[in-house]
Amino acid sequence: MIGNLFRKISGGEKASGKPAGKSDPKPKQGGKSSNRGPNAAKKSGGKDQHPHGGKRHHQRKRRTPDAPKKVWTLDEFKVAPREGETRFHDLDLPLELMHGIADLGFEYCSPIQAQSLPHTLNGHDMVGKAQTGTGKTAAFLLSIIDDLMKNPIEGERFAGEARALIIAPTRELVIQIADDAKALTKYTDLQTHTLVGGMDYGKQQKRLQDAFVDILVATPGRLLDFCGNRDVYLDQVEVMVIDEADRMLDMGFIPQVKRIIRQTPKKTHRQTLLFSATFTDDVLGLAEQWTDDPRRIEIAPKSVATDTVTQHVYLSSTEEKYTLLYNILKQDDVESLIVFANRRDECRRLHEKLERHGISAGLLSGEIAQNRRVKTLEGFKTGKLKVLVATDVAGRGIHIDGISHVVNYTLPEEPEDYVHRIGRTGRAGKTGTSISFACEDDAFRLMPIQELVGNGLKCVQPPLELLDATPAMGPRKPRSNEDRPRSGGGGGRGRSGRHSSRDSRPRR
Numbered sequence: 001m002i003g004n005l006f007r008k009i010s011g012g013e014k015a016s017g018k019p020a021g022k023s024d025p026k027p028k029q030g031g032k033s034s035n036r037g038p039n040a041a042k043k044s045g046g047k048d049q050h051p052h053g054g055k056r057h058h059q060r061k062r063r064t065p066d067a068p069k070k071v072w073t074l075d076e077f078k079v080a081p082r083e084g085e086t087r088f089h090d091l092d093l094p095l096e097l098m099h100g101i102a103d104l105g106f107e108y109c110s111p112i113q114a115q116s117l118p119h120t121l122n123g124h125d126m127v128g129k130a131q132t133g134t135g136k137t138a139a140f141l142l143s144i145i146d147d148l149m150k151n152p153i154e155g156e157r158f159a160g161e162a163r164a165l166i167i168a169p170t171r172e173l174v175i176q177i178a179d180d181a182k183a184l185t186k187y188t189d190l191q192t193h194t195l196v197g198g199m200d201y202g203k204q205q206k207r208l209q210d211a212f213v214d215i216l217v218a219t220p221g222r223l224l225d226f227c228g229n230r231d232v233y234l235d236q237v238e239v240m241v242i243d244e245a246d247r248m249l250d251m252g253f254i255p256q257v258k259r260i261i262r263q264t265p266k267k268t269h270r271q272t273l274l275f276s277a278t279f280t281d282d283v284l285g286l287a288e289q290w291t292d293d294p295r296r297i298e299i300a301p302k303s304v305a306t307d308t309v310t311q312h313v314y315l316s317s318t319e320e321k322y323t324l325l326y327n328i329l330k331q332d333d334v335e336s337l338i339v340f341a342n343r344r345d346e347c348r349r350l351h352e353k354l355e356r357h358g359i360s361a362g363l364l365s366g367e368i369a370q371n372r373r374v375k376t377l378e379g380f381k382t383g384k385l386k387v388l389v390a391t392d393v394a395g396r397g398i399h400i401d402g403i404s405h406v407v408n409y410t411l412p413e414e415p416e417d418y419v420h421r422i423g424r425t426g427r428a429g430k431t432g433t434s435i436s437f438a439c440e441d442d443a444f445r446l447m448p449i450q451e452l453v454g455n456g457l458k459c460v461q462p463p464l465e466l467l468d469a470t471p472a473m474g475p476r477k478p479r480s481n482e483d484r485p486r487s488g489g490g491g492g493r494g495r496s497g498r499h500s501s502r503d504s505r506p507r508r
Contacts, residue, residue, distance in 0.1 A: 309434050337407060
């Protein structure tokens with residue numbers, strides 16, 4: 001949710017760096033800003049003719065933002081200076097962008113924003129280490145929006161040409177980033193597009209033809225599909241963001257990302273921002289390949305979310321796990337709960353059991369069709385669903401305030417995933433509870449998690465009331481087609497073939 005876009009900073013946490021434009025300046029030139037100009041596109045010979053023949057797309061009028069009832073000024077958004085913190089007022093952001101920030105009610109930068117924006121607003125590349133929930137999404141979105149607004153395109157534009165590209169590993173994360181971008185660009189005429197697998201290709205294609213592509217947020221597989229079909233062109237990208245690079249590595253997306261980057265301008269002619277929750281040798285190697293003299297920012301996780309999350313580890317047998325989960329759900333303080341499991345088949349079985357016990361539950365995993373996943377997330381956000389059963393891949397992009405409990409039905413194989421899981425609760429100033437089940441199969445995963453968290457997670461026997469026998473289950477529900485596992489992946493492979501020249505593209 002948009003509440004995770006920024007993070008209010010309480011006293012005592014200092015943000016380094018001066019306001020943009022006052023130190024460490026790097027002019028946006030030499031291609032790092034716009035690659036276009038008044039003469040970037042050749043004019044066609046006929047009024048409605050494509051330069052290489054055929055009817056071209058008419059250039060459509062850009063969307064005019066809804067005009068406020070009165071002219072908005074910064075006088076309506078007063079924020080007092082605070083020692084050791086950076087206000088958004090201090091960054092010389094466009095008025096329309098400040099209006100969007102004011103609507104969201106945020107006043108001071110989080111540490112990742114305060115440290116990165118003075119560099120990125122001046123055109124520098126950046127490699128940032130930051131966990132989810134630190135405000136990194138706003139850190140790169142603010143820089144992108146500022147750049148696009150201060151460097152408008154002169155001359156004719158072409159359908160499908162992206163100005164800013166954001167690549168993220170999961171569909172949910174793509175949709176979340178796009179929602180945040182739309183909230184920030186509310187008072188501008190910038191257009192945000194999303195490309196994700198599992199959604200109707202034709203609808204996404206039509207929108208690309210109907211509106212300019214200022215900010216493009218996409219998963220790697222679906223983006224390559226559109227590039228291969230010549231529906232999207234990346235050789236005019238001015239700013240590129242690679243989010244959650246470590247997760248890209250884990251999911252095997254790096255070969256696809258490399259193919260995408262080869263279609264963008266060379267690194268000296270674009271601005272590149274790379275974010276990762278961890279700085280492994282592989283991540284740093286990729287950063288060296290893809291960025292040009294980057295600034296490096298590291299934000300240490302704040303006691304790994306333990307300040308706002310109460311953590312429990314219950315020793316149990318494999319057979320006791322579902323009984324524990326059912327009885328936890330029946331407790332009065334459980335308002336909404338996410339249960340994580342490592343495998344898709346395990347998530348399916350859990351979801352089925354919960355539904356047969358009359359518990360409103362949704363399922364999120366890579367095999368569920370995207371339109372169904374969107375409906376499930378919406379149902380969970382609105383309270384229609386009390387429980388969400390998810391894998392790590394699907395759960396990485398869940399940013400919803402108000403989740404009271406997280407249950408680790410199986411401990412994750414990677415310790416960092418434990419941090420991401422429990423970080424789904426205890427957000428936006430609220431407290432939360434995480435409960436992990438540790439059976440004999442989970443024992444070897446526990447020690448690395450304890451070392452990462454650093455507070456010596458204590459394993460205890462579960463309270464006796466959580467081991468009460470569960471009632472009989474209802475009959476199995478027949479599966480609808482949209483609930484059946486899909487036989488392929490969410491995104492296809494990009495088709496081979498090089499782009500035609502820019503002059504052969506449909507103009508708008």
